[in-house]
Amino acid sequence: MNQSLSFNVLGPLSVEIDARPRDIPGARQRILLAALLVRFNQVVPVDELTDRIWGTTPPHRPRRALHTCLTRLRQAMAETDDQDDTALIRTTQGGYMIEVRPENLDLARFTELVDSAHTARGRGDLTGEFRILEQALALWRGRALPDVQSDSLHRDVIPQLHERWVSVLERHGELALKLRRHHEIVGELRALTFEHPFHEPFWQQFMLALYRCGRRIEALMAYADLMVRTREEFGVEPGPRLRELHLAILRDDTTGFETPTDSAPKAAS
Structure with a gap:
């Protein structure tokens, strides 16, 4: 993981690259990122993430919709992720997990x-x-x-x-x-x-x-x-x-x- 990438959730959500702010566009992408960060280094189930993002009106195919949302989030952070989809957010059979070190969150x-x-x-x-x-x-x-x-x-x-x-x-x-x-x-x-x-x-x-x-x-x-x-x-x-x-x-x-x-x-x- 790129050591220059840091996240902050104890206040407004923010992402920084080499101490420079990085914009994460899209309300759903921001919810997904926040939901993963507050459960850092843990697998967050698909159902839980779906609830976080869509609440009482989930999409017809939640896993596919969640994957689309995740793809857009990865694209927003591609510059820091070295184009490696597995470097930051891991996909598992049960859900998704963001891997961060203490100095990065x-x-x-x-x-x-x-x-x-x-x-x-x-x-x-x-x-x-x-x-x-x-x-x-x-x-x-x-x-x-x-x-x-x-x-x-x-x-x-x-x-x-x-x-x-x-x-x-x-x-x-x-x-x-x-x-x-x-x-x-x-x-x-x-x-x-x-x-x-x-x-x-x-x-x-x-x-x-x-x-x-x-x-x-x-x-x-x-x-x-x-x-x-x-x-x-x-x-x-x-x-x-x-x-x-x-x-x-x-x-x-x-x-x-x-x-x-x-x-x-x-x-x-």
């Missing part, structure tokens, strides 16, 4: 880094884990594949990727607080509470970071803001851990909130 690098962070945590190296997770998060350019028009992909796959991303963000925040790097993450946590207005772990981290930065009133204001939101939207109070933190900040003693919770992102199986 951001999702593969992300997966490797999360595994490495898990290993670092296992040996008690929280600083190493923190630095590795920073590298993993730097690969994300927003939500995965917002420009790929596949209801099936956004229903079945993208939510899982998003949950992995949120899990790593949460663990990164926990480690930053544990390592006394609260000054560095206040702005990031403020943005996260805006983007995920009802994800309570981000609010807890935000309040604690503000408090540790000597911004106690702002921490209490953040809790008041969340309380208004949860009451208006759901008619409930924030969860018990947040209520406990609120009382701890009122008492000016957050001792019980010094240790990260056990929510490290899992290593890939």
Whole structure:
């Protein structure tokens, strides 16, 4: 495989050749490429790919239609594939598979880094884990594949990727607080509470970071803001851990909130 070819799915879909963008025309070709990349180095069944591309209105002869779509995708990347149809996307009896190395796909690098962070945590190296997770998060350019028009992909796959991303963000925040790097993450946590207005772990981290930065009133204001939101939207109070933190900040003693919770992102199986 040509080492100059790289793919990105942790954000808008993109293909690069020698760091130069390569256009992949055609909505179906883009869906096919994305569907293969999110299952990199695995055989993706024909039925699954058909569902990703055509949804509830599959073609009369799905395998033939899929082959046509694949041919066009290969043609779009022929310059980097050295005209060898088997060099990048393999056809098997059960379906199709794209073969990529971690350095050629951001999702593969992300997966490797999360595994490495898990290993670092296992040996008690929280600083190493923190630095590795920073590298993993730097690969994300927003939500995965917002420009790929596949209801099936956004229903079945993208939510899982998003949950992995949120899990790593949460663990990164926990480690930053544990390592006394609260000054560095206040702005990031403020943005996260805006983007995920009802994800309570981000609010807890935000309040604690503000408090540790000597911004106690702002921490209490953040809790008041969340309380208004949860009451208006759901008619409930924030969860018990947040209520406990609120009382701890009122008492000016957050001792019980010094240790990260056990929510490290899992290593890939």
